[in-house]
Amino acid sequence: MSFNFTGKTVVVTGAAQGIGQAIAYAFAKHGASVFVCDIDENLLQETVKKCGGTTQGRQVDVTNQQAVKAFIQEVGSVDILVNCAGGVRGQEGKPIESITVDEWRALFEVNTDSTFWCSQAVAPLMKEKGFGRIINISSGAGLGISLTGIQAYASSKAAQIGLTRQLAHELGPYGITVNSIAPGFVRSNPSSEKQWQKFGEEKQKQILDSIAMRRLGKAEDIANGVLFFASDASSWITGQILSIDGGK
Template sequence: MKYAIVTGGSRGIGRAIAETLNEEGYKTIILYNSSQEKAKELEEKGIITIKCDVSNRDSVKGAKKEVEKITDKIHVLVNNAGLWYLMPFERFDEDKYEKMLKVNLNGLIYVTYEFLPLLKNAGGSSIINIASNAGIGTAAEGTTFYAITKAGVIILTRRLAFELGKYGIRVNAVAPGWIETDMTIGGKSQEEIEKLRENFRNKTVLHTTGKPEDIAYIVSFLASEKARYITGQVIVADGGRIDNLTHSV
């Protein structure tokens, strides 16, 4: 039996990843900090759910103890938990920035560090970090501080690949563009959602928007033996953002 952990796994991209890995035969464990009702829905599919605030190291240590009651080996760790606020630089809000930093970057560090012994025990495992195309320079109004945290995720991915390769641990990242989730369209009217969709369609050469499953399938590949020779890489999945494809090199 192979075990997978997905942080922020109760909804959105994390939920799609958890469901996909579960369907592919992994015993999947999600760490979640909200949406308990959605977590219960996953339990009905055989997915194990553990309440955990990844930005709190003590909470992560507690989650590790719960996982150790189940297994001493983790074959796949997906650091998906994330938080974002639209915040133009001129309206800098220290509290919001600190929250994003604690979840998006510190949380990834805490989870990876605490679960590293279990990843080593697997004798060949895979860490996949969910970054963002904002972290590689894709510009969007109000995303500067979010982009800083995701750029950190990308740098950390490459450094961890360098440091953990000696244990047979591969470390890669996926950098999504705009994905339709309850975080990106929740609370908006249908008219607002359609305007958002059209806006992002017009920014891609494929003229389409992304779904959580699009990211889940990439994660599934990176977790598998088919990707055994891939580490330290960032796969951008953004429909072919026109501004990224046409800028001068």
């Protein structure tokens, strides 16, 4: 399957590294005008440099509704939104009784709230055109359990999946599709690499043995799924969650 996004404007959040960077690069490679954002401005410039062409980067805190609105207003008409910002914000798994209010809310802000604010900002523009693609990068943890044991991560990613389904029904009549990708474990950034090393050899082997393909994924594997959801080939697919996890 070949992709051509010439003439399309794409926004990718959380694009400073890892999966987000791979997604931005894939769209740029296939002709799109790409706007990337992240809270880490220095790393984001590496993405802009790698993508080249018409790619532009902005430092944006996507947990801030007003900052998101200002960013989207600057971009203008958006054809494709990829909500990739998210993660564990440095948290590690620990017993439920020790979780603080701030720790719990922090992961909902970055994984769920940001998806809502960004989708909310682009929706009116997409409605006007009668076309749009919103692709949310969730996690296998949102469909099952978190390998790290972080309760708020699993819960916030599950909430993001629920939001995907709800928005698909709300926005479908306007020609807008909303889908989600649930990646398996991908060693794509320092945070995921730290998690992987912390598992230890025995648990690493257990994880690999539970995957049909017997390997971890790459950021490019996730980007390929995003390209499909953004393409005309998926025009009658919405409200769906695609697990890209090597087979579970």
